[in-house]
Amino acid sequence: MTSQQPASPAPISSSPAKPATRITANERLIRIGLVAVVALGIIGAAWFVSGRDGIGLIGGGGVNAQLLPKVGEQAPALVTYDSKGNLVHLSDFKGRPVWLNFWGSWCPPCRSEMPDIVAAYDELQPKGVVMLAVSMQEAPQTAQQYADLNHATFRVLADPNIFDPQQFPPEIADSAGHYQIRNFPTHIFIDRNGIVRAVVLEPLDEQSALKYGDMILAQK
Amino acid sequence: MDGLVKLSFYCFAASSIAIAASAISYIVYSVGRIRVRRAMMATSAGTTVSGSMAEFGPGAAGAGRFGTMLAWFAFVFAAFAVLFRSIVAHRLPTSNMYEFSLTFLLCITGIYLVFEHMYHVKQLGAIVMTIGFGMAVYVWTLPADLREVNPLIPALNNRPIMTAHVSMAIMSYATFAVSFAAAVLYLIAEGRRISWLPNAEMLDDIGFRAVTIGFPMLSLVLILGAMWAHEAWGVYWSWDPKETAALFTWLVYGVYLHTRTLRGWRGRRSAIILLFGFAAVMFTYYGNYFFGGLHAYGGV
Amino acid sequence: MADTSVRTQPTRSPFEVGIDRIWRFFCSVRAAVAEIVLLALLVLIGTLRGSEVPGWIREYVPVTKPVVDRWYAWDVFHSLVFILLLTVIAIAITVCTINRVPGIWQSIAHPKVTTSKGYLRNADTSASFAAAGEASMLATSVVESLEKQRFRVLTEQVGNDTHIYADKHRYGKLGTFPFHLALILLLVGGIVGARYGFRNQEFVVPEGSTRAVGHNTGLSVELNRFTDSYSQLGIAQQYESDVVIYKHGKKVKSGPITVNNPITYGTTTFYQSSFGNAAELKITDASGNVIYNDALDMGIYHLSTNPDAPAGFVQLPDRGVMVTVVGPDVDPANAPQLDKLNLAPGELWVQVMPLNSQPGGAMPPNTKVMQGKTSQLDGMNIEFVREKRFAVLQVADNPGMPIFYAAAFLLVAGLAVTFYFPHRRIRGIVASTANGAEVQLVPLARRDWSGKRDFYRAVAVLQDRLGITPYVRQPEGANDWQQFANAGAGTAGSR
Numbered sequence A: 001m002t003s004q005q006p007a008s009p010a011p012i013s014s015s016p017a018k019p020a021t022r023i024t025a026n027e028r029l030i031r032i033g034l035v036a037v038v039a040l041g042i043i044g045a046a047w048f049v050s051g052r053d054g055i056g057l058i059g060g061g062g063v064n065a066q067l068l069p070k071v072g073e074q075a076p077a078l079v080t081y082d083s084k085g086n087l088v089h090l091s092d093f094k095g096r097p098v099w100l101n102f103w104g105s106w107c108p109p110c111r112s113e114m115p116d117i118v119a120a121y122d123e124l125q126p127k128g129v130v131m132l133a134v135s136m137q138e139a140p141q142t143a144q145q146y147a148d149l150n151h152a153t154f155r156v157l158a159d160p161n162i163f164d165p166q167q168f169p170p171e172i173a174d175s176a177g178h179y180q181i182r183n184f185p186t187h188i189f190i191d192r193n194g195i196v197r198a199v200v201l202e203p204l205d206e207q208s209a210l211k212y213g214d215m216i217l218a219q220k
Numbered sequence B: 001m002d003g004l005v006k007l008s009f010y011c012f013a014a015s016s017i018a019i020a021a022s023a024i025s026y027i028v029y030s031v032g033r034i035r036v037r038r039a040m041m042a043t044s045a046g047t048t049v050s051g052s053m054a055e056f057g058p059g060a061a062g063a064g065r066f067g068t069m070l071a072w073f074a075f076v077f078a079a080f081a082v083l084f085r086s087i088v089a090h091r092l093p094t095s096n097m098y099e100f101s102l103t104f105l106l107c108i109t110g111i112y113l114v115f116e117h118m119y120h121v122k123q124l125g126a127i128v129m130t131i132g133f134g135m136a137v138y139v140w141t142l143p144a145d146l147r148e149v150n151p152l153i154p155a156l157n158n159r160p161i162m163t164a165h166v167s168m169a170i171m172s173y174a175t176f177a178v179s180f181a182a183a184v185l186y187l188i189a190e191g192r193r194i195s196w197l198p199n200a201e202m203l204d205d206i207g208f209r210a211v212t213i214g215f216p217m218l219s220l221v222l223i224l225g226a227m228w229a230h231e232a233w234g235v236y237w238s239w240d241p242k243e244t245a246a247l248f249t250w251l252v253y254g255v256y257l258h259t260r261t262l263r264g265w266r267g268r269r270s271a272i273i274l275l276f277g278f279a280a281v282m283f284t285y286y287g288n289y290f291f292g293g294l295h296a297y298g299g300v
Numbered sequence C: 001m002a003d004t005s006v007r008t009q010p011t012r013s014p015f016e017v018g019i020d021r022i023w024r025f026f027c028s029v030r031a032a033v034a035e036i037v038l039l040a041l042l043v044l045i046g047t048l049r050g051s052e053v054p055g056w057i058r059e060y061v062p063v064t065k066p067v068v069d070r071w072y073a074w075d076v077f078h079s080l081v082f083i084l085l086l087t088v089i090a091i092a093i094t095v096c097t098i099n100r101v102p103g104i105w106q107s108i109a110h111p112k113v114t115t116s117k118g119y120l121r122n123a124d125t126s127a128s129f130a131a132a133g134e135a136s137m138l139a140t141s142v143v144e145s146l147e148k149q150r151f152r153v154l155t156e157q158v159g160n161d162t163h164i165y166a167d168k169h170r171y172g173k174l175g176t177f178p179f180h181l182a183l184i185l186l187l188v189g190g191i192v193g194a195r196y197g198f199r200n201q202e203f204v205v206p207e208g209s210t211r212a213v214g215h216n217t218g219l220s221v222e223l224n225r226f227t228d229s230y231s232q233l234g235i236a237q238q239y240e241s242d243v244v245i246y247k248h249g250k251k252v253k254s255g256p257i258t259v260n261n262p263i264t265y266g267t268t269t270f271y272q273s274s275f276g277n278a279a280e281l282k283i284t285d286a287s288g289n290v291i292y293n294d295a296l297d298m299g300i301y302h303l304s305t306n307p308d309a310p311a312g313f314v315q316l317p318d319r320g321v322m323v324t325v326v327g328p329d330v331d332p333a334n335a336p337q338l339d340k341l342n343l344a345p346g347e348l349w350v351q352v353m354p355l356n357s358q359p360g361g362a363m364p365p366n367t368k369v370m371q372g373k374t375s376q377l378d379g380m381n382i383e384f385v386r387e388k389r390f391a392v393l394q395v396a397d398n399p400g401m402p403i404f405y406a407a408a409f410l411l412v413a414g415l416a417v418t419f420y421f422p423h424r425r426i427r428g429i430v431a432s433t434a435n436g437a438e439v440q441l442v443p444l445a446r447r448d449w450s451g452k453r454d455f456y457r458a459v460a461v462l463q464d465r466l467g468i469t470p471y472v473r474q475p476e477g478a479n480d481w482q483q484f485a486n487a488g489a490g491t492a493g494s495r
Helices: A025-052 A108-127 A140-149 A170-178 A206-218 B002-031 B061-089 B097-119 B123-141 B159-189 B200-233 B241-261 B267-289 C014-027 C029-049 C053-060 C062-073 C080-109 C117-122 C135-148 C170-196 C401-420 C449-466 C481-486
Strands: A079-081 A087-089 A098-103 A130-135 A155-158 A186-190 A196-200 B033-042 B048-057 C126-131 C152-158 C161-168 C198-206 C210-212 C219-230 C236-247 C250-258 C263-265 C268-285 C290-298 C301-303 C306-316 C321-326 C347-354 C366-370 C374-377 C380-397 C424-432 C437-443 C471-473
Touching (some): A025 B002, A025 B061, A079 A155, A098 A108, A098 A206, A108 A130, A108 A140, A108 A206, A108 C268, A108 C380, A186 A206, A196 A206, B002 B061, B061 B097, B061 B123, B097 B123, B097 B200, B159 B200, B200 B241, B200 C401, B200 C449, B241 C029, C014 C029, C014 C080, C029 C053, C029 C062, C080 C170, C117 C437, C126 C135, C135 C152, C135 C161, C135 C424, C135 C449, C170 C401, C198 C210, C198 C219, C198 C268, C198 C290, C219 C380, C236 C263, C236 C268, C236 C380, C250 C263, C250 C268, C268 C306, C268 C321, C290 C306, C290 C380, C347 C374, C347 C380, C424 C449, C449 C481
Parallel strands (some): A098 A130
Antiparallel strands (some): A098 A186, A186 A196, B033 B048, C126 C471, C161 C424, C210 C219, C236 C250, C263 C268, C268 C290, C306 C321, C321 C347, C374 C380, C424 C437
């Protein structure tokens, strides 16, 4: 048993005396230097390790991915055939507001919104809006049949991804890269100056479609 | 913003390296010095006999201090990794296994440093930092696309509760890692006279103290999870495997607390329950690998 | 706390003895620990059942196949064993807690103040101060110092000696009650929810339609619009149902329901769950009377021969028929093997069969109908107006929820009080000696490191106050007591 015999009644300090460590300026410098060297070592090693593990590839995906045109920027070129085999350029409609709809007749939400889209376009077309309905992942004729069933008056365009750049104008494949569609339907509203005003990643009803249509019409 | 994602990953790399170096330093400190002395002895026959003698002594205090410095580096770099990613994502990085583990590194180094500050038992670091290092290695093996910041799916998109629920889970797991380390050290220190190991009763107390922090946290994890499930799915408890795994962990620590406070268990028996408890924690942590269920999202 | 005195009670009946035995079983800590361990084991078995682990075992050790098959088949959490165990635990918690009340209350309200010199002598940890002067003066100083350190100090005079009992955070012992009450409440909440609530996981409302909730709520829900929005990566961002809620036909509430943001009216809550496509149909009889004019959800059901062909049905009891509708296959790769109907977009396949028809009879009349067109079938005109969307909501009324929230609060609060306000106790005797007076203090902290640490802290303060170096006895292997006092976490309230 460790023991402290009751010695003199004189009180001792209640906290244990710490060994008096006095750091000289020199020692302090050495310590700071050591910390700095270690920090540099870690940073350097991290540079090496993360470089080997593909740090260069990180950061472009997820929320930073750029698959679609950005709002406020010039709409990139879109070139493809329509369902009747005519080559259509987005630039053909310069000076007019354009409503791009990427859809498919195989896509249930696209079919659900179709009557609303048709009704909205019936109202917007006389005001000058052009709608180009790019049917993705299917033959444009199939999409045209479905559009006809809905008495649609918009032009049905073919998926630019289905044209081999060896046999068709390479601009078509280029435009596929500018419009990488992962959602069906995707609506893009472009004003008469070719500036993208809205990218809508949800189905529209007649009212909201008209709202977007009026918005691009209002841009002078 | 892509630069910040890169920078976050870079800080994570730095944190991994620091935590590895810290673990090594702490281990060197804890194992102690083994001095080998050659002894020569002259025999009566006129020949000399030489032999080696191993002597164990306390580790160099410098190694311990070095370990602490590196642990601080690991903590600070992990903090920056979490910070940069939070800026990009507008939330704490807790939505997939990469993000979760990143935040875990921050918490385990942070909570360890708090315990080191309170108890001055650097030997704990040898175990806790090794666990942290294992976690870092695991993160490096995860698919690279998890390193991207992705938008939350609707079910996860409940920032206040998600932040509270997941960060509580991470902190409770990190605290249990400390109690695990204390239990392992206890089992080593108990009954042996290893002069440079801390007092066994103190290690027992560290294990208990860590549980008294981790257990209420784990309770909150279960409660917040139930509240969230009630908001998102309309049912607060659905016997989902990850849920029940956490409940299992909670029960193991419940046994620890009851045997301790009501039956006066201390020492070896308590330490063994703590080992079980941490195994349950690991089981819950990695449960996503073999469970399906409601927690199976976020790409592992 | 055990009563060691043996009393003879010749009048006890076997019934009383039995009750006593059951009571003691439920009070036993050993039994309680066994129950928790058993519960943990069952939870583990149930957890692993939801995983691939038993499958791996079956694969590597084929002998275990029958066991593993039964394992997968056993719904642990709804089994009788599990429910019985929970019941036993609930009873044990109640009995245990009631049993502990008198003891805990005794130690809070009327603790035993006196101790014995033998007890103090044999303690492995103690501190004694020898002072010149009167014993009563020393006692006063000790009591004052401890009280200043927020101890409750009780004294009792036994002969010439003053016995001291000091404790701190005595109410922390009560934390166990809210905690265990919370556990009982969690079970009660679960039972109340299951017994008095309801939960419909598949409440389907198509856009533009109104559906009754049922369950005697008098509520019905109209869906104005369902919207699902995505990120450009194709990851879902939000599912939103814009609804109006009616009570007995009167509008009472409206607004959007999104995942994580349900709508509650009264005690009934509506949650966003899922969605799909619906076909709006208008069915009239030969004379033009409307029989059915609503949207029919497609896809909750599917064709029995083709899981990718969404189907829906509606019963028309007035005509004694059921109308079944099938939409286009969602996977074009299924044609022509699986997809025999080969419907184009905008086409529906419709079949009308009598409500009381037996399977295996003749093929009921069927036809294809195009969107915007009308087809005649079984004397009815069936028009396929358009496609719409439907939302699947979950409707639940869980009266157990307030109990759950109360339990959650009590649980956390109980734990916090128990852990962060540990009961600290010191016993001691002040006695006169030949040279003056001596006080010997002993902590009630056997094998309790932080309990001892807090004791040493109190001793250090006392040393400052008395100006006397104490004689401190520490268990073997302990640190120097003054260093010890400075180590470790500060306990709430001390210092």
